[in-house]
Amino acid sequence: MKYIKKVLGEDLRQYTMVVALAALIIIFNIASGGKMVTSSNFQNLISGNAYVLVLALGMLMVIVIGQIDLSVGSVAGFSSMVMAITARQFNLPWYVAILIALIIGMIAGAWQGFFLSRLGIPGFITTLGGMMIFRGGVIWISNSISVPVPSELKWFGAGYLPEWGPAFTGMNNSTLLLGIIAIAVYAISQIKKFTHSGDVTGKKEEFWPFAVRIGIVTIVVGYATWLFGSGRPGTSFPIPGLILMILIILYYLITERTSFGRHVYAVGGNKSAAELSGVNVKRTYFLTMLNMSVLAAVAGILFVGRSTAAGTADGTSWEMDAIASVFIGGAAVSGGVGTVIATMVGGLVMAVLNNGLMLMGVGADKTQVIKGFVLLAAVAFDVYNKKNRG
Amino acid sequence: MKAKKALSLFMTAVLAAAMLTGCGGGRGTEETSQTTDTPAAVEETAETGNTQDTETAEPAETEEEAGTASSGGGIVGVALPWLGTQNWAEAEVMFKEQLEAAGYEAIIQAADQKVPQQQQQIESMIENGAQVIVVGPVDGSQLGSVLEKAKDAGVYVIGYDRLLENTSGVDGIVQFGRVKTGELQAQALLQGLEELKGEAPYNIELFGGGPADPNAPNFFTGAMSVLQPLIDDGTLVVVSGQTDFTQCATVDWDNSKAQSRMDAILAGNYSDIEIDGVLSPNDGIARAIITSCENAGQPIPVVSGLDAENESVEWVWSGRQYSTVAKPTNALVAETVSIIDSLLSGNGMPATEVTANNGVIDVPVYELPPVVVTKDNAKEVFADDPDRLALLTD
Numbered sequence: 160m161k162y163i164k165k166v167l168g169e170d171l172r173q174y175t176m177v178v179a180l181a182a183l184i185i186i187f188n189i190a191s192g193g194k195m196v197t198s199s200n201f202q203n204l205i206s207g208n209a210y211v212l213v214l215a216l217g218m219l220m221v222i223v224i225g226q227i228d229l230s231v232g233s234v235a236g237f238s239s240m241v242m243a244i245t246a247r248q249f250n251l252p253w254y255v256a257i258l259i260a261l262i263i264g265m266i267a268g269a270w271q272g273f274f275l276s277r278l279g280i281p282g283f284i285t286t287l288g289g290m291m292i293f294r295g296g297v298i299w300i301s302n303s304i305s306v307p308v309p310s311e312l313k314w315f316g317a318g319y320l321p322e323w324g325p326a327f328t329g330m331n332n333s334t335l336l337l338g339i340i341a342i343a344v345y346a347i348s349q350i351k352k353f354t355h356s357g358d359v360t361g362k363k364e365e366f367w368p369f370a371v372r373i374g375i376v377t378i379v380v381g382y383a384t385w386l387f388g389s390g391r392p393g394t395s396f397p398i399p400g401l402i403l404m405i406l407i408i409l410y411y412l413i414t415e416r417t418s419f420g421r422h423v424y425a426v427g428g429n430k431s432a433a434e435l436s437g438v439n440v441k442r443t444y445f446l447t448m449l450n451m452s453v454l455a456a457v458a459g460i461l462f463v464g465r466s467t468a469a470g471t472a473d474g475t476s477w478e479m480d481a482i483a484s485v486f487i488g489g490a491a492v493s494g495g496v497g498t499v500i501a502t503m504v505g506g507l508v509m510a511v512l513n514n515g516l517m518l519m520g521v522g523a524d525k526t527q528v529i530k531g532f533v534l535l536a537a538v539a540f541d542v543y544n545k546k547n548r549g
Numbered sequence: 550m551k552a553k554k555a556l557s558l559f560m561t562a563v564l565a566a567a568m569l570t571g572c573g574g575g576r577g578t579e580e581t582s583q584t585t586d587t588p589a590a591v592e593e594t595a596e597t598g599n600t601q602d603t604e605t606a607e608p609a610e611t612e613e614e615a616g617t618a619s620s621g622g623g624i625v626g627v628a629l630p631w632l633g634t635q636n637w638a639e640a641e642v643m644f645k646e647q648l649e650a651a652g653y654e655a656i657i658q659a660a661d662q663k664v665p666q667q668q669q670q671i672e673s674m675i676e677n678g679a680q681v682i683v684v685g686p687v688d689g690s691q692l693g694s695v696l697e698k699a700k701d702a703g704v705y706v707i708g709y710d711r712l713l714e715n716t717s718g719v720d721g722i723v724q725f726g727r728v729k730t731g732e733l734q735a736q737a738l739l740q741g742l743e744e745l746k747g748e749a750p751y752n753i754e755l756f757g758g759g760p761a762d763p764n765a766p767n768f769f770t771g772a773m774s775v776l777q778p779l780i781d782d783g784t785l786v787v788v789s790g791q792t793d794f795t796q797c798a799t800v801d802w803d804n805s806k807a808q809s810r811m812d813a814i815l816a817g818n819y820s821d822i823e824i825d826g827v828l829s830p831n832d833g834i835a836r837a838i839i840t841s842c843e844n845a846g847q848p849i850p851v852v853s854g855l856d857a858e859n860e861s862v863e864w865v866w867s868g869r870q871y872s873t874v875a876k877p878t879n880a881l882v883a884e885t886v887s888i889i890d891s892l893l894s895g896n897g898m899p900a901t902e903v904t905a906n907n908g909v910i911d912v913p914v915y916e917l918p919p920v921v922v923t924k925d926n927a928k929e930v931f932a933d934d935p936d937r938l939a940l941l942t943d
Contacts, residue, residue, distance in 0.1 A: 194676050199702075203672040207665065302795040303760030305690040307715050307908060317694035391701070462665070467693025467715050470664060471761055472801070517673040523661040 165368040166375075176488065176504045176537070180511060187515030194518050198390030202397050206317055206465060208510040209399035210235070210458040212503060214481035216410045217454035219502045220447050222485050223427040225494025226282030228448065230271065230289030231455040231481060232474030237293040238263040239459030243306040243469035253311035257460055264456025265449065267293065272448035276441040282448070290478070298471050305470040308463050316464025318398040330388035331395035338384025345376050399461045406457070411499045423447060428495030483530070484509055487537040508533065623893045626674030626682040627657040628667055634833060635858040636878050640685065640709070643882040651886055662801065664688050668695045681705040681889050688761045690714040705892050709885055712763045714907040721898050721913045722905065723885045725876040727764050730919050731771020734828060734853040737872035737921045739775070741851035742826045745871070749784045751825040754814055756838065757794050758830035759802040768830050768855075769794045776828065788818045799830070804837040811841035819847065826851040832861035835870050857922055862931070862940050865924055875920045875930055884915060
């Protein structure tokens with residue numbers, strides 16, 4: 160135990176979900192006769208769930224500030240439908256179409272942010288209204304008919320990285336490059352941390368936990384690289400996954416390294432204390448809601464790209480999947496607690512459950528029941544742990 | 550110092566193993582260098598190589614089996630939109646029975662009316678090695694990239710009951726004549742009006758199906774091709790004035806939405822006149838309309854229907870619902886299975902003259918004729934269907 164703690168850090172609790180995720184993958188792989196851990200299935204897993212994980216990124220921040228956003232599915236559906244219709248009507252190139260979707264998301268977010276931050280209407284009510292407004296809007300503007308989107312958008316929802324370079328690697332070289340970069344960045348950051356570990360305390364960290372850490376990450380990332388990269392030629396780590404990765408890094412930095420991120424946690428933890436210490440609560444509320452809706456638009460783009468058309472039911476109950484991911488990732492209902500990485504793990508737990516049960520031919524009905532129990536169990540486990548700690 | 554040295558050696562080994570794993574697996578045919586320098590690498594390669602093997606082996610198997618499947622065998626995926634109406638619930642049971650009777654392994658999944666769910670289900674069928682996937686889509690235009698993935702994996706895709714639009718990844722569609730269905734509904738409505746409601750003009754209302762289902766506008770168009778001339782010459786009067794498909798559509802084919810719309814129309818337009826007939830796109834909506842009329846104190850209008858659901862068959866028999874159109878699920882499933890037989894015995898898609906443009910390619914369409922059912926011919930139509938025949942007793 161002592162050794163594990165040295166490698167992973169003092170707070171082992173955050174790894175329970177990671178262990179659960181790994182266990183799920185292994186169990187499903189055995190139960191499905193090796194169909195879970197294959198290149199194509201993992202590619203499916205990522206491109207089929209990227210939109211939920213993108214929503215979960217924004218939802219995490221919303222939940223951390225102690226609010227909830229019920230409108231994300233409708234906003235995703237609305238922005239992508241506006242995009243599809245305008246692009247079709249005026250024959251717009253894809254990048255203009257995307258810009259339109261993002262702007263619609265921004266406007267929707269500003270609208271919700273305004274009601275929450277300026278008028279003080281609780282997020283639940285504001286976004287319940289938004290959910291109806293934007294859902295109705297989708298049906299209204301589309302005349303209830305699905306609209307095809309520019310074919311280039313398929314790249315965002317279901318595309319792959321380019322193939323290049325020598326064939327002897329046996330992999331998609333773009334994926335290989337990504338993997339190497341990921342390992343290198345991690346190793347460099349660890350080496351920096353290690354060489355500076357004695358600077359303040361004068362107590363230099365031992366060498367071996369540092370080495371083991373890099374070793375573990377190298378193996379995991381290396382394996383993932385191989386898994387994603389060695390599928391059918393023409394496939395690679397999926398584009399929606401790459402977009403998700405970039406967003407994860409971005410939001411990790413925002414929540415952990417910027418003053419805005421600290422404000423988000425401060426407001427969620429104790430609103431009045433944050434206000435007294437000079438945090439602009441209204442601004443934090445506004446920006447968080449704005450950000451959520453922009454991410455909803457991104458999720459909508461990824462989804463319609465994959466679907467090749469914007470549909471009138473797009474986004475229905477997506478908010479629930481996003482909210483579930485955040486809570487399985489250990490966020491607190493009362494706000495102030497939750498991390499980007501844990502939320503992504505929570506989302507992946509749901510995704511793997513869904514995918515694994517489907518591979519085994521379990522119906523949608525039973526899958527729902529199981530996901531419900533997992534959500535309850537994960538949150539109950541969390542609450543139990545917190546109680547026991549103090 | 551010693552420990553440090555040992556560790557760095559270990560690290561080098563781990564790194565080497567990880568890198569070699571990457572190189573070792575390879576991509577099936579591209580496989581050139583099976584590096585076996587260190588024991589660790591051999592082990593890793595062997596282990597991960599296995600996963601790779603099973604995966605690349607599958608398409609090859611597919612081809613082999615496709616060649617010899619005349620004796621039965623092979624995996625068939627069936628993706629249904631949901632099981633919430635009788636025809637889909639029947640389809641699930643019948644596909645299972647008929648596919649297994651023909652010697653195939655059937656993977657049947659329903660998507661609870663959720664597009665993302667269905668996309669993932671189809672992907673999981675590809676993963677499970679399905680050689681043919683039958684798709685009754687939730688939204689026929691939103692499966693584009695997933696079906697192309699199936700095509701790339703060498704899987705045949707057959708659209709069941711609904712057109713698969715916006716994709717090149719579809720090999721054929723099996724369905725009942727769509728425009729024809731609408732015409733039959735309208736003709737049955739007219740026949741009923743003449744039979745039961747005396748002299749023209751007749752007050753009627755129009756209902757359409759779920760707009761996300763590409764069949765729904767087709768039904769409506771077919772029906773209007775019969776009704777529009779009579780509306781123009783005053784034989785038929787649409788009192789509410791709602792004659793556009795988008796006004797008449799019923800989102801998600803949801804009966805309760807149709808009932809609310811009928812309630813509103815009756816309250817708004819029929820306070821002092823009687824309604825004579827209603828064009829209904831299916832049985833569930835027909836019953837909702839009839840219930841709404843009964844609640845509003847109206848005499849029961851002549852209402853058309855579709856699907857010959859058990860409850861509506863009873864209603865037709867007892868005279869509450871004038872007609873329904875039977876699209877025997879059994880026949881549609883049997884047609885689909887015969888196409889699957891042809892595909893898996895290596896004979897390709899059967900010949901057909903009808904094609905439909907799905908926005909990307911022209912898709913071969915296999916159409917079956919639907920049948921109008923009224924009280925008069927119910928016994929004949931269901932002669933081969935013991936379950937429904939049993940409903941016609943009292």
